Amino acid sequence: MNKDLSIIIVTYNNSEDIISCLKSIEKNIIIQHEIIIVDSNSSDDTISKIKSSQIKVLLFSQSENIGFAKANNFAVKQAKGKYLFFLNPDTEIIDRSINEITNLIDRDDVGIIAPQLIMLNDKVQPSVRRLPTFLGAIKEYWLGQKNAYDSYVPISDQPVEVESVVGAAILIKKKTFLQIKGFDEKFFMYFEDLDLCHKIKELGYKILYLSNIQVKHKVGSSAGTNPKSIELFKQSAKKYYGFFNYYAIQNVIRISQIADKYFFQIIKNFGSIFLLAIAIRLIIMPFLFHTDLKTQYFHANLLTKGVVNVYEYMKVNKDNLGFKDTFVYPTMAYFTLGSWAYVTQPILGQPFQNWLYDWGESRWTNPQLFRQLFVLKLPYLFFDLLCGVLIAYLVEESLRKRALVVWFFNPLTLYIIYGLANFDIIPTFLTLFSLFFFQKNKLLASGLSLGLGISLKLFPLLLLPFFVLSLLKKENKRGLILFLIGVIMMVLLTLCLFFQDFLATSGSGMATQMLIPIVILPFNLKIPIFYLLYSSLLLGCLFSKNTWESLNVYILATFWLVLSLINFHPQWLLWSLPFFAIIITKESKLLIQGGLIFISFIFFILIFEDRFLTLGILSPIFPNIYDVANLEQTLFTYIPKTFLEITARLIFIITILTILIPQILMHLNFKVGDPKLFRSKT
Amino acid sequence: MYKLLLLMLAFIILFFLSIFLLDIFYLSHRVSNVSQEEAKKTTLIYQGQEQRISFISRFDNVNLIYVRLKNPERKNTDDFYFQIKDQSNNILRQIDISGRNISDDDWIRFQFLPIKNIKDQKLNLSLNSATLDQNKAILVFTDNSDQLVYKVYSTDSWINVLRRELVNFYQRFTTDSLFVVSYIIINISIIIGYLILKKV
DSSP states (O other), X not given: OOOOEEEEEEESSOTTTHHHHHHHHHHHOOSSEEEEEEEOOOSSSHHHXXXXXXXXXXXXXXXXXXXXXXXXXXXXXXXXXXXXXXXXXXXXXXXXXXXXXXXXXXXXXXXEEEEEEEOTTSOBOOOEEOOOOHHHHHHHHTSOOTTSSSOBOOXXXXXXXXXXXXXXXXXXXXXXXXXXXXXXXXOSSXXXXXXXXXXXXXXXXXXXXXXXXXXXXXXXXXXXXXXXXXXXXXXXXXXXXXHHHHHHHHHHHHHHHHHIIIIIHHXXXXXXXXXXXXXXXXXXXXXXXXXXXXXXXHHHGGGGGTOOOHHHHHHHHGGGSSOOOOOOSOHHHHHHHHHHHHHTHHHHHHHHHHHHTOOSGGGGGOTTHHHHHHHHHHHHHHHHHHHHHHHHHHSOGGGHHHHHHHHHTOHHHHIIIIIIOOTTHHHHHHHHHHHHHHHTTOHHHHHHHHHHHHHHOSGGGGGHHHHHHHHHHHTOHHHHHHHHHHHHHHHHHHHHTTHHHHHHHOTTSHHHHTTSSEEEEGGGEEEEHHHHHHHHHHHHHHTBOSSHHHHHHHHHHHHHHIIIIIOOOGGGHHHHHHHHHHHHHHOGGGHHHHHHHHHHHHHHHHHTTOGGGTGGGGTTTOTTHHHHOOHHHHHHHHSOHHHHHHHHHHHHHHHHHHHHHHHHHHHBSSOTTOHHHHHHHO | OHHHHHHHXXXXXXXXXXXXXXXXXXXXXXXXXXXXXXXXXXXXXXXXXXXXXXXEOSSSOEEEEEEEEEOGGGOOOSEEEEEEEOTTOOEEEEEEXXXXXXXXXXXXXXXXXXXXXXXXXXXXXXXXXXXXXXXXXXXXXXXXXXXXXXXXXXXXXXXXXXXXXXHHXXXXXXXXXXXHHHHHHHHXXXXXXXXXXXXX
């Protein structure tokens, strides 16, 4: 049988490698062969070295770099061999076992044969991969299925059938090569080998990988990792995958890398804390209840019935519904909760629908009450865990464990997120995410996060001036523009979605209450205290150090200002907790103040006179408790409500002042009382 | 760090346990006994027009009865009589209040010393007023068959209440067996995972 072989090499500035490649061929390939070299207009001495090597080659020199695929196709036109052996110039034939490579290629069902590639460090190069797809990327990067997308090394002494191989050293029958019309010349470089394998598989041929035949491959030296090569790689990838598929795969990989870097690393290092935190949360989730969870999902569930404008729907239909209150949150909140209600429909089913419309005694005997409470709180668990991860990343590495303990095992966090079960944890997480991106100087992402937070609940809007001031201080105009683009994009999204209807239903919210506490200045000038102090905070921020820690303090101060002056709504305390956790992690002595805030919180929930906030929170376990227990009434017979209210407020305000004043002073750009400062001003 | 973790876990347990124990405390003082809460219409109470209802007490120690009354425009300021009688019409408890204490539609609470050894026995509740003027009469809510709207509570030992409430909770919780099984498996897996990681 005629075993004539055409060895095809395309060179481009390979003067360092080509001679050793040619010598290894001359030394080890004993079957009848020819060597065809196509040089893509090398600017180094590749050609002169080949010519002076005395090795018999057919050398074709191109007047320009025509690309790898085109050059190979040109070489094939010159080839006389029955088999084509495409070799990269940075390869070396190690021994004579290579001569056996042609033994299998004669089989009718075989299309390509590839030897094992050995890298310079003597490790085997992962040169085999499944034909890459979007689904493969998801399997490999998100579902942890090995070898679904990336290159790998098959483990077997026998020839292994694979889906694709790296084109650094591949053998193919000339007949088959011509049948598939050679390398696709739309690929200048990269991906032409994958495309070739794809076509070979489409024709029904097998691609065999032989681990007992080895070729040395100096990986990367033929192309390098210079920006031009990376750009060529991207261009070819876009052509191979298609534009949208390429970006979809890139995002799958990128998200996985980010998750790995910022999430799984933390979980790996502090797995036991995470599991304990998850266990506690899962255990309590089905047994705590507040009516807010039900009312919010009563509205959100309307999305599953096809209602898009919930404000309008409630206005028109409230008299026919079991629950008459209107939805008072921005539209994005409706869509977020509604999407979860939609997704969980198969799990919750009709009993959930019945429960939502049941405001009588039988709501406690709903057969799936515990399932409902568990499932509805699952998204909150997700964002709660992410908050922990972000807090851990925002503090120094040595304090991460402490940060996780402070966040995950805080009774207030558990009570507010899983007891009151409002969706505040989602915008709270997004606000924290915004600060995280701010720290990383990813300002578009920071703006997007804050904007998304605003589109769920309006409170992060209060922080916008602090972010802007911090960026102005940095004199980072580009960053500021990116940040604002991010915020505006998200806020516009909300504005487009029935914003007028939303405004019409939420007139009695926080914004209105901000104007109520006033201070009377000389000339009967009335200024709302909140805005006075809020402006002072902005001024403080302007004169503070330009760090994310300083911004963190002002975020915390703003939220606590809202709680002190506007309304101490129990779930609103959650907004501040991640930012306080960051500070308390760094200064353990603040744990005492943390305890005092906890005590004032207990007072506040008592004076709030919502029985579901106190004893009623365990109503899934004790359904009669709501009917019989009134802790507040009992308490108020012994201690006047006003006294409790004043005490709670005093404890809270004094405590937060003992935290905030030192923090703000610490972050100021100058020392208060510094004589230099005084002199410079005068 | 371990100390901090233990401290915070202790706080969590203490916090939720306090609520749990307070719930039991309250429940033991107000065990829901019998009730009729369907309010469809009102009936007048004035001198000579007493309103009565009889009920069989499910528990001992009846100590609290709520009645839904209405004093339109709070015009009535006369005495109002609340009586609990046994089967032989002996007055067991009596509370006299002023009409001033009755607002325009409210659940009025009558609390008294627990009536002992009354389980499964019939009690008569009667409501009367010193008012002669029908225009100023107190109104009591009833259902369509003229049964008064009321709620009766008893006291019980906390251990009895705890047992009863937990049995009731267990029955409701285990109704959804699919969820219970999944819930237990998930939690046990996580706890085992935690113990393994802790050991490593």
